[in-house]
Amino acid sequence: MAGVVQGSCxxxxxxxxxxxxFRLSRSAATTTCAASKVDPPNIAHLCxxxxxxxxxxxxxxxxxxxxxxVDWFAQLQEIDLTDVPPAIxxxxxxxxxxxxxxxxxxxxxxxxxxxxxxxxxxPFLKVPKIMKENQE
Amino acid sequence: MASWRxxxxxxxxxxxxxFREAAAxxxxxxxxxxxxxxxxxxxxxxxxxxxxAASSARREARPAATRVMTKESGGGxxxxxxxxxxxxxxxxxxxxxxxxxxxxxPSQYGSEPNANVCPVCMGLPGALPVLxxxxxxxxxxxxxxxxxxxxxxxxxxxxxxFYPDLPKGYQISQFDIPIAEKGxxxxxxxxxxxxxxxxxxVTRVHMEEDAGKLIHAGNDRLSGSSSSQVDLNRAGVPLLExxxxxxxxxxxxxxxxxxxxxxxxxxxxxxxxxxxEGSMRCDVNISIRPMGREQFGTKVEIKNMNSFSxxxxxxxxEIDRQIALLEEGDKIKQETRLxxxxxxxxxxxxxxxxxxxxxxxxxxxxxxxxxxxEYIDTTRANLPELPDAKRRRYESLGLSMQDTLxxxxxxxxxxxxxxxxxxxxxxxxxxxxxxxxxxAHLKNIKMTITEAKLTPASLAELISLIKxxxxxxxxxxxILPELIEKGGSAKEAVxxxxxxxxxxxxTIESMVDKILADNMKQVEAYRGxxxxxxxxxxxxxxxxxxxxVNPGLLNKILxxxxxx
Numbered sequence: 084m085a086g087v088v089q090g091s092c093x094x095x096x097x098x099x100x101x102x103x104x105f106r107l108s109r110s111a112a113t114t115t116c117a118a119s120k121v122d123p124p125n126i127a128h129l130c131x132x133x134x135x136x137x138x139x140x141x142x143x144x145x146x147x148x149x150x151x152x153v154d155w156f157a158q159l160q161e162i163d164l165t166d167v168p169p170a171i172x173x174x175x176x177x178x179x180x181x182x183x184x185x186x187x188x189x190x191x192x193x194x195x196x197x198x199x200x201x202x203x204x205x206p207f208l209k210v211p212k213i214m215k216e217n218q219e
Numbered sequence: 220m221a222s223w224r225x226x227x228x229x230x231x232x233x234x235x236x237x238f239r240e241a242a243a244x245x246x247x248x249x250x251x252x253x254x255x256x257x258x259x260x261x262x263x264x265x266x267x268x269x270x271x272a273a274s275s276a277r278r279e280a281r282p283a284a285t286r287v288m289t290k291e292s293g294g295g296x297x298x299x300x301x302x303x304x305x306x307x308x309x310x311x312x313x314x315x316x317x318x319x320x321x322x323x324x325p326s327q328y329g330s331e332p333n334a335n336v337c338p339v340c341m342g343l344p345g346a347l348p349v350l351x352x353x354x355x356x357x358x359x360x361x362x363x364x365x366x367x368x369x370x371x372x373x374x375x376x377x378x379x380x381f382y383p384d385l386p387k388g389y390q391i392s393q394f395d396i397p398i399a400e401k402g403x404x405x406x407x408x409x410x411x412x413x414x415x416x417x418x419x420x421v422t423r424v425h426m427e428e429d430a431g432k433l434i435h436a437g438n439d440r441l442s443g444s445s446s447s448q449v450d451l452n453r454a455g456v457p458l459l460e461x462x463x464x465x466x467x468x469x470x471x472x473x474x475x476x477x478x479x480x481x482x483x484x485x486x487x488x489x490x491x492x493x494x495x496e497g498s499m500r501c502d503v504n505i506s507i508r509p510m511g512r513e514q515f516g517t518k519v520e521i522k523n524m525n526s527f528s529x530x531x532x533x534x535x536x537e538i539d540r541q542i543a544l545l546e547e548g549d550k551i552k553q554e555t556r557l558x559x560x561x562x563x564x565x566x567x568x569x570x571x572x573x574x575x576x577x578x579x580x581x582x583x584x585x586x587x588x589x590x591x592x593e594y595i596d597t598t599r600a601n602l603p604e605l606p607d608a609k610r611r612r613y614e615s616l617g618l619s620m621q622d623t624l625x626x627x628x629x630x631x632x633x634x635x636x637x638x639x640x641x642x643x644x645x646x647x648x649x650x651x652x653x654x655x656x657x658x659a660h661l662k663n664i665k666m667t668i669t670e671a672k673l674t675p676a677s678l679a680e681l682i683s684l685i686k687x688x689x690x691x692x693x694x695x696x697x698i699l700p701e702l703i704e705k706g707g708s709a710k711e712a713v714x715x716x717x718x719x720x721x722x723x724x725x726t727i728e729s730m731v732d733k734i735l736a737d738n739m740k741q742v743e744a745y746r747g748x749x750x751x752x753x754x755x756x757x758x759x760x761x762x763x764x765x766x767x768v769n770p771g772l773l774n775k776i777l778x779x780x781x782x783x
Binding site (some may be wrong): 132134176178181182183184185186187188189190193196197202204205206207208209210211212213 | 316317318323324325331332333334335336337338341343349350351352353355379381382383433434435445446447448449450451576578585586587588589590591
C-alpha cells in the first residue's frame with residue numbers, strides 16, 4: 084500500500100527516505116509535495132518491495148484494480164491542508180495508560196508457537212541460507 | 220570494569236608506576252593506556268594495551284585533521300592537496316531493561332536460543348505491542364544528558380525490510396519525530412594526544428527495537444550449508460539510536476565521541492555499553508574533501524568495529540584509502556565496508572547505489588509517546604552527575620587532567636573515588652591509591668573495583684593512618700592486598716598484625732644501640748669515613764622492626780648516635 088502512493092507525501096511519510104546523517108532534510112522532503120497528482124502505481128516496483136512474483140498477465144490484471152484504489156484515495160489530495168498541523172493520530176490518548184511496567188512475563192505457549200514455524204534446527208528456527216551481501 | 224583486567228604493561232619503578240597503573244585503570248580506552256614516547260620523527264607514539272586483548276600494538280597519533288598528499292606534476296613542480304575527513308557516527312545502544320521494548324519477554328543476554336519469545340516479538344498476526352516505560356525513561360535520560368530538546372509528543376513508525384532476523388517484516392522505530400533532537404557531547408581529548416576540548420553535535424536520539432540473530436553455521440562459503448539458524452531472543456530488545464552531526468574530523472575525535480557516549484550511558488545506568496558483546500554498536504560514515512571545500516564527498520559507511528581502538532584505526536585506514544583513490548583519479552563508491560580486525564583493513568560489504576526504500580509509515584499499533592513537562596523536569600532533577608561535570612569537578616579539586624580522565628573514565632571507579640573523598644580522605648592521596656596500588660592488585664587478581672572487599676571507608680582510614688604517622692606508606696602497601704581480598708577495617712588490620720609504626724624515641728634508641736653494638740666493625744668503618752654505610756644501619760633497623768620504624772625519627776637518632 085505504502086508504495087502505491089509514491090508521490091503523495093501529504094498522506095504518507097513512507098516516500099521519505101531514511102535521511103542519511105549527512106543530510107537530515109525533513110523540510111526539504113516536505114517541500115516536494117507541491118505536485119498533488121498521485122502517480123500511477125508501478126506494479127513491478129511494488130512486487131519487488133513486497134517480494135511477490137507476478138506473471139505479466141497478473142500484472143495486467145492488477146494494474147487497473149490497484150490504480151482505482153489509488154485514485155479513490157487520491158481524492159484526499161484535493162483537501163486544502165494549508166495551516167493544518169499534521170495529526171499523528173485521531174482522538175485523545177490518556178498518556179498514563181499507554182505504557183507498561185518493565186516486569187518480565189514468560190509466554191506460556193512458546194513451544195506451540197515455535198512448532199508452527201516451517202522448519203526448525205534444534206532450538207533455532209531454520210531458514211534458507213542468507214547471503215551476507217543481502218544484510219540490512 | 221574490564222579496565223581492571225587490562226593492564227598489559229610490566230610494572231615499572233618510581234614515578235612511572237603510578238602512570239602505568241593509572242593507565243591500567245583507564246584500560247577500557249586504549250588512549251589512556253599507553254606511555255607516550257617520542258619517535259625519531261618527533262610524533263608522539265603510544266604503546267597501548269588494547270581492551271581485553273592486552274596487545275602491545277603501537278599506535279600513532281595522527282598529527283592533525285588533515286593528511287597531505289604531494290604529487291609531482293609534469294614539469295617537476297609539486298602540487299599539494301590537503302584533505303579533510305568528515306565523520307558522522309550512528310550508535311545503537313542496547314538498553315539494560317528487564318524486558319523487551321514492546322512485550323514482556325525477558326531481554327537478558329545469554330539465554331537458550333528462542334527462550335524469550337512471544338507472539339509480539341515473533342510478529343504473529345493480531346499481537347499488539349505495548350511500550351516499556353523504562354525505554355521512554357532511558358530515552359529521556361539520554362536526551363537530557365545530551366542537552367537535547369525532548370519531544371513532548373513523539374511517535375513510532377514502521378521501517379520495512381525483509382530479512383529472516385526480522386519476523387514482522389518491519390522494525391518499529393521512530394522516523395520523523397524522534398524522542399530527542401539537537402544535543403551535543405563534550406569531550407576532553409587524551410593528554411597524550413595533546414589534550415583539548417571538543418563539542419560534537421548530536422542530531423537525534425530515537426527509540427527502536429533490535430532484530431534477532433542469524434547464525435550462519437560453519438564457514439558459509441566452504442561448508443556449502445544451505446540453511447541459516449535464527450535466534451529471536453534479541454528481537455524486540457530496546458535500542459536507542461544516537462545520530463551525530465558530521466562534525467568529527469579524525470579517528471581520534473570519533474573514538475572519543477563514542478567513548479564519551481559509552482561513559483554517558485554507563486553513568487546514567489541505562490546500558491552496559493559493552494562493545495564486544497554488541498550492546499553498543501557504532502556505524503561510522505566517512506567522506507573526505509579537499510580542505511576548504513564546503514561540499515561533502517561521497518560517503519562510505521564502516522561497520523563491525525568492536526572497540527574504540529578498532530574504530531580509530533578503521534577511520535584512519537579509510538581516510539588513507541579514500542585519499543589514495545582520489546589521487547589516482549578514481550571515484551569513491553558509496554558503499555558499506557566492514558572493518559576486518561585480522562587484516563587491519565576495511566573490506567567492501569555491499570555497494571549502496573540506490574538508497575534503501577524502507578517505506579516508513581506511522582506504526583498504527585502504538586499510540587504516540589506523550590510526555591509531560593513535569594515528567595521531564597523530574598527526570599532531569601534526578602539525573603546523576605555526568606562524566607563531563609565529574610571531570611570539571613575533579614579538575615577543580617586540583618587533580619591533573621591525566622588523573623581526572625582516568626578516574627572519571629569508569630563510573631564504578633569514579634563512584635569509589637567519590638566515596639573515599641566523602642570519608643574525608645586527601646584528594647591526591649585517594650587518587651594515587653586508587654589508580655596505583657589498588658588498580659595494580661585488582662588487575663593481578665582479576666577482580667573489578669565493585670567486586671573488591673575493600674570499602675571506600677576502609678581506604679580512607681588507611682590513608683589517614685599514613686597521614687597521622689600510625690603506619691608508613693610501605694606498611695600500607697603491604698596490607699592493601701589483604702584488605703582488597705578480605706575486607707575489614709584498615710585500623711583493625713594494622714592493630715591485629717602489630718604493624719603500627721614505631722614512633723617512640725626510647726624504643727628506637729634502644730633498637731639503634733643494639734644494632735650499633737652488634738655491628739661494631741661497620742660503625743668503625745663509618746666513623747672512618749665510609750658514610751655510605753648509613754644505609755646499612757637503616758636497613759638493619761627496618762629489618763629488626765619489620766619495616767615499622769618511623770623513618771624520619773630513625774634517621775635522626777641514628778645520625779646522632781653514629782656521629783655523636
